[in-house]
Amino acid sequence: MRADHKSYTGIDIFRMAAALLIIAIHTSPLASLGEGLGETGDFILTRIIARAAVPFFFMTSGFFLISRYHYSAEKLGTFVRKTALIYGIAILIYIPINLYNGYFKMDHLLPNMIKDIVFDGTLYHLWYLPASIIGGTIAWYLVKKLDYKKAFIVAAVLYLIGLFGDSYYGIIEKIPVCSGFYAYIFEVSDYTRNGIFFAPVFFIMGGFIADNHDKFIYNKASLGKSTSERDVYAKNVFCQTVFGAGICCGLMLILMLAEGMILHHFQFQRHDSMYVFLLPCVYFLFSFLLQFRGKRYVWLRDVSLIIYLIHPLMIVVIRMIAKLLDLQNLLVDNSVVHFLAVTLVSVVFSVAAAALRSRFGLKQKKHNADTDRAYIEINLENLEHNVEVLSEAMPPKCELMAVVKAEAYGHGMYEIATHLDKIGVRAFAVATIDEGIRLRRCGVRGEILILGYTAPERAKELRKYDITQTLIDYGYACRLNEQGCTVKVHMKIDTGMHRLGFDPDFNIEEMLSVFAMEHLVINGIYTHLCVADSLEEDDVHFTKRQIANFYGFIKKLKKEGILIPKIHIQSSYGLLNYPELKCNYVRAGIALYGVLSTPNTPTNLQLDLRPVLSLKAKVVLLRFVWEGESVGYGRTFTADRDCVIAIVSIGYADGFPRSLSGRGTEVLINGYRAPVAGRICMDQLAVDVTDIPNIAVGMTATLIGRDGAEEIDAPTVAENTESITNELFSRMGSRLGR
Numbered sequence: 098m099r100a101d102h103k104s105y106t107g108i109d110i111f112r113m114a115a116a117l118l119i120i121a122i123h124t125s126p127l128a129s130l131g132e133g134l135g136e137t138g139d140f141i142l143t144r145i146i147a148r149a150a151v152p153f154f155f156m157t158s159g160f161f162l163i164s165r166y167h168y169s170a171e172k173l174g175t176f177v178r179k180t181a182l183i184y185g186i187a188i189l190i191y192i193p194i195n196l197y198n199g200y201f202k203m204d205h206l207l208p209n210m211i212k213d214i215v216f217d218g219t220l221y222h223l224w225y226l227p228a229s230i231i232g233g234t235i236a237w238y239l240v241k242k243l244d245y246k247k248a249f250i251v252a253a254v255l256y257l258i259g260l261f262g263d264s265y266y267g268i269i270e271k272i273p274v275c276s277g278f279y280a281y282i283f284e285v286s287d288y289t290r291n292g293i294f295f296a297p298v299f300f301i302m303g304g305f306i307a308d309n310h311d312k313f314i315y316n317k318a319s320l321g322k323s324t325s326e327r328d329v330y331a332k333n334v335f336c337q338t339v340f341g342a343g344i345c346c347g348l349m350l351i352l353m354l355a356e357g358m359i360l361h362h363f364q365f366q367r368h369d370s371m372y373v374f375l376l377p378c379v380y381f382l383f384s385f386l387l388q389f390r391g392k393r394y395v396w397l398r399d400v401s402l403i404i405y406l407i408h409p410l411m412i413v414v415i416r417m418i419a420k421l422l423d424l425q426n427l428l429v430d431n432s433v434v435h436f437l438a439v440t441l442v443s444v445v446f447s448v449a450a451a452a453l454r455s456r457f458g459l460k461q462k463k464h465n466a467d468t469d470r471a472y473i474e475i476n477l478e479n480l481e482h483n484v485e486v487l488s489e490a491m492p493p494k495c496e497l498m499a500v501v502k503a504e505a506y507g508h509g510m511y512e513i514a515t516h517l518d519k520i521g522v523r524a525f526a527v528a529t530i531d532e533g534i535r536l537r538r539c540g541v542r543g544e545i546l547i548l549g550y551t552a553p554e555r556a557k558e559l560r561k562y563d564i565t566q567t568l569i570d571y572g573y574a575c576r577l578n579e580q581g582c583t584v585k586v587h588m589k590i591d592t593g594m595h596r597l598g599f600d601p602d603f604n605i606e607e608m609l610s611v612f613a614m615e616h617l618v619i620n621g622i623y624t625h626l627c628v629a630d631s632l633e634e635d636d637v638h639f640t641k642r643q644i645a646n647f648y649g650f651i652k653k654l655k656k657e658g659i660l661i662p663k664i665h666i667q668s669s670y671g672l673l674n675y676p677e678l679k680c681n682y683v684r685a686g687i688a689l690y691g692v693l694s695t696p697n698t699p700t701n702l703q704l705d706l707r708p709v710l711s712l713k714a715k716v717v718l719l720r721f722v723w724e725g726e727s728v729g730y731g732r733t734f735t736a737d738r739d740c741v742i743a744i745v746s747i748g749y750a751d752g753f754p755r756s757l758s759g760r761g762t763e764v765l766i767n768g769y770r771a772p773v774a775g776r777i778c779m780d781q782l783a784v785d786v787t788d789i790p791n792i793a794v795g796m797t798a799t800l801i802g803r804d805g806a807e808e809i810d811a812p813t814v815a816e817n818t819e820s821i822t823n824e825l826f827s828r829m830g831s832r833l834g835r
């Protein structure tokens with residue numbers, strides 16, 4: 098995978114602002130400023146505005162944690178463990194204060210401690226950590242089981258319940274049934290602003306933005322439109338611009354202020370953490386901050402978290418210092434100075450702690466193009482471009498069915514399919530049921546068609562994962578139907594390839610009986626062309642006969658009164674050479690990945706397709722080889738001069754075919770071409786780099802792709818192995834980083 102282009106600078110920086118707002122909540126900086134400003138100002142600042150801070154943190158966590166495309170709960174596990182660890186440390190740090198407060202002397206210590214640990218936090222501000230764990234987990238499972246809309250509705254209902262136990266309590270309090278219900282809740286948790294009622298909705302909104310913030314540019318409506326039209330479309334989404342999101346956020350903030358003031362005025366508030374307008378306010382705040390992209394300030398994440406955790410301790414420290422120096426008037430009683438003093442000490446302490454942590458802490462092991470021995474680089478922009486170009490080439494009402502079998506032709510099914518799903522592709526094709534199931538587990542929606550055979554006994558899984566199966570002949574249709582489990586199918590017609598499919602000329606009674614089968618829902622009929630890539634007269638003639646056969650068959654069905662479902666014929670070359678066919682889908686594979694099967698193939702339609710995959714490895718060693726010495730297995734390369742040989746960390750087990758040895762195969766290093774020397778090994782190969790200036794260990798070798806002005810294209814490499822790009826790609830090794 099290509100590294101993320103730009104980081105979320107706006108979000109990183111606002112973390113600091115949010116941390117300071119939270120200090121404000123606990124120090125009330127305006128409180129000593131006299132009657133009006135003091136009281137009202139303090140309420141507005143600390144009980145309304147600053148209430149956006151914690152939801153902002155929840156949303157940020159959700160943004161990086163929640164996604165419908167996670168197919169394992171690994172990331173959630175890491176998040177929960179990490180937060181629990183921090184919580185544990187924080188609990189220990191505050192034990193002295195708990196002791197001082199007489200916490201351990203209270204009645205019913207054990208039940209109260211459990212309640213505090215799970216919901217309220219063992220010190221007032223620590224509730225944020227268990228709420229993160231519980232809220233994050235609830236949000237994770239809601240998004241995984243439901244789509245965002247339904248998950249949001251569930252979380253919003255929880256929030257609503259919380260709201261009536263918080264700012265709106267005064268309204269509900271009078272109704273006996275309700276007050277009884279809330280009394281029960283308050284037995285378990287002091288407030289409703291906890292991990293169940295408060296946090297999930299913000300986590301879900303964060304995840305929603307993460308999964309959709311590029312969709313506003315590339316969605317279904319914009320697919321197939323030219324770039325300029327798409328730009329207009331993108332700009333039309335008002336709240337996705339700096340200006341628009343800023344305005345919306347400001348407006349919601351004003352409404353929230355009004356809401357807070359009214360509730361305060363009528364004394365409805367039991368607590369003041371939850372407002373109706375808090376939801377849109379934080380949502381637009383986040384959209385606004387998202388617009389500021391650029392440098393990454395990872396350390397601010399640590400600093401803001403540490404500030405959050407330790408500022409109550411710093412309040413105690415400031416009080417102690419004030420007492421020692423006899424400066425209570427200034428440092429404690431003057432609320433502004435008090436706030437500034439606490440902030441200063443907290444920030445200094447947190448920056449120091451974060452610096453220590455980054456110096457001595459455990460560094461996370463990351464996938465890294467600088468340290469990987471060999472890897473595939475995927476250019477998702479080119480993938481989007483190809484989707485767009487192919488969609489434009491198709492007749493109206495024809496949709497792209499993205500063929501992602503065999504690890505998306507070696508590109509990585511997860512990366513490719515989830516990205517296609519995000520940009521609005523709604524039909525996928527795979528070769529096996531297990532590939533289909535994996536797509537669903539990755540969160541892919543839309544239709545998934547299995548092009549090959551599936552054991553009829555697995556019909557239940559087809560239904561469970563809502564995957565469409567191809568009917569490969571009459572006998573198969575009968576066996577699948579006999580499973581007694583209703584499944585979606587596409588019927589394949591053999592129009593001349595003689596691989597899978599029904600004979601179009603067979604008995605019409607039998608054919609009609611397939612359409613009458615109780616457990617088969619026939620949503621499509623298709624065929625596959627076998628020489629669509631050739632423009633030779635004979636081949637064109639054959640293909641046209643295949644096409645005519647197919648349409649003839651459809652016509653026959655129509656005459657029998659069958660309602661014709663979706664039909665499709667073309668794969669990549671089918672579209673390029675016969676773009677005019679009226680169909681509902683084009684099953685594009687190789688063209689989607691931006692290349693053709695063989696180099697310089699003439700096609701009727703010439704599209705600007707751009708390669709998605711590059712294959713790269715590292716120069717791990719340089720050595721001198723004297724004239725007359727040989728390199729590698731079989732001693733097939735003998736130096737005819739004194740040579741510099743680079744050993745590159747990639748071999749045929751990574752998908753760079755051994756048959757390329759000794760065929761003038763070249764790789765790119767430092768922007769120059771260099772020939773492979775001797776036989777390609779399983780995990781390494783040697784390159785003659787004698788003529789490359791400034792060669793050094795650690796440089797990147799490009800085996801497929803571009804380096805400076807030079808490019809090695811996949812079809813040419815494939816041709817040198819006497820095969821086609823499709824095979825070269827689909828054999829890319831599973832141990833490659835992507």
Ligand SMILES: *Cc1c(COP(=O)(O)O)cnc(C)c1O
Pocket residue numbers: 500502548625667668669670684685686687688823
């Ligand atoms: C693999 C496959 C495709 C995709 O072919 P490309 O030439 O890669 O576009 C389409 N249809 C069927 C039936 C396939 O098996």
